[in-house]
Amino acid sequence: MDIATHIFSALYQFGDAFAFLVLSACGLAVIFGMMGVINLAHGEFIMCGAYVTASTAHVGLPLPLAIMAGAIVAALVGALVELVVIRHLYDRPLDTIVATWGLSLIATQGTLILVGSSMAGVGTPFGSFQVGEYSYSIYRLVLFASALGVLGGLYMLFNWTRFGVLARATIQVPHMAAALGVDTRLIYSLTFACGAGLAGLAGGLYAPTMTLVPTMGATFIMEAFVTVVIGGADVFLGTAPAGAVLAVVKSVMTSWQGQLFGQIGLLVAVIIVVRVLPKGISGFLLRERT
């Protein structure tokens, strides 16, 4: 064991934690940052993505396509949910939380009834490689790359496309955007669907690494919320740095005391950060900038 393998091991764990935090949080962060809506059914969109990925992969679809299918189905479900429930609650943020929680109950229990208590998983692809004494899963590196890819993709989507411009206009001053001819309802729908799709993508990407049970959303939801709370309302200035900071906390605590203490470390971090920076990292950065 020389120092290089130690460093690699630490970096690998950091990357793993970072990917998990960013992928599970970005869907939530898009919806919260753009619409101010906290989607408590976020975990169930992740579950939906994972289930669709697994079942299409069982049918014979190659894994990347199956993951895309998971993301698309989750986005469609998200659009439907927005149309039926969320749309009527934009002026009542606390009620949105309650309603989406109701949805989450329905989805978890409904899946349990329809699909059963567990579902056959998908094998983790790519195998592993050896550094020093330890072997590492290649798929975890793919996940890290995907997290960076998702951040990059979102940046391009919101800065370089017409949808991104309209969406940002709608967020800043909704009635002004509407007066200028933007269909703000459609923008909100699309944004929500986009967030749900990102959740589905996270579910699809993690489907090969975990057991598929109806309550699997709960394993993501705490990390996702913690990242969004610390990050604040902005995806790029918030979620990404928050993911990086929390990944350090989590990987250090995990390698020191185990999985559970990694999570406790996250929780303590969030409570301290909200005391110091009530608007999250992005609020702090934006205040510094202006």
Add this chain to the structure above:
Amino acid sequence: MNGLPGFLRLLEGPQTVGRGPAFWIVFAIVFAMACAYPLFSDGYTVGNTVYFFVWVFIALSLCLIWGYGGSLSFGQTAFFGIAGYSYGILTLNFGSAYGFTLVALVLAIAIAALFALLLGYFMFFGRIAGVFLGIVTLAVTLMLERFMAQTAGPEWRIGVARLNGFNGMSAMPPLTIPWPGGDIVLFADIGLYYAVLGLLLLVYLGLRILMNSAFGNVIVAIRENPERAEMLGYDVRKYQLITFVIGAALAGISGVLYTVWGQYITPSSMGMTAAALPLIWVAVGGRSDLTSTLIGTLVVLAAFQALTIYGSQYALVFMGVLLVLTVLIAPNGLVLGVMNLISRLATRRSKGDV
């Protein structure tokens, strides 16, 4: 009612639905029926009714924090669990002699309140409000569940009490009142029923007084407009923190009574589903009023249990649908809506008489 001492006059007021002789006559009749009920029923059914009553405290706590205070907390089940576990640890270690179970009850509630004080300090003095408050409290609750679920190993023990991981703790002694000529043990039937009923009456009336007092009015003012309340010179953070701690203590009462009732407590009593249920009762009942929360909780619980008997899997789906529909169609709650309708009709009729 001018002859009454000042604080009893606060039983009625702007913050609580139900006033005048008619309401209190109905209230007295209902309470008398509740007192007489065990005479006409068997021990098992009475024990089951105690189970319903046990949950009312946590519902009232949510009503206080969410309905009156305007801060949505998912942490009530965490306080519930902390108090339940504390009671278990204390009584398993020190036994039930010399009325220690009652001391343990008070201590367990105090521990939950202390935890709320610590958590609440960071949240309210960090000026977390609105949706973030909900998320932080939810994260704390889930964290506690995960923590307790992994305490299966023999190294997780406090004194002689093993935490037992996912299976939870069991076999803690029931509440015992020391009495000359033999202790009174409150098993989960008639004895516990009267104890819980009495406690419920005290808490309900106490909360009515609290909400109609100056403190309650400030709490409602903060819910309506925090900035305005602050401009009027109230330290919003302090009031919110006090409300939060009182709510945690109430949730703690539920936790201890639940542990006493079933003589067990498990981590799943702090899970997502467990945290959702009080929210459903309170939302469906009508979160901004104590009486409607009380009635709503009992009605929804009874309905939930009936559904569970006929189709246990679908009961939770039904609860979810009920919650979503309530939020969409009757945001103020179904019971509260009905009660407001009744009182409107009543006033209209009395005006007609005049």
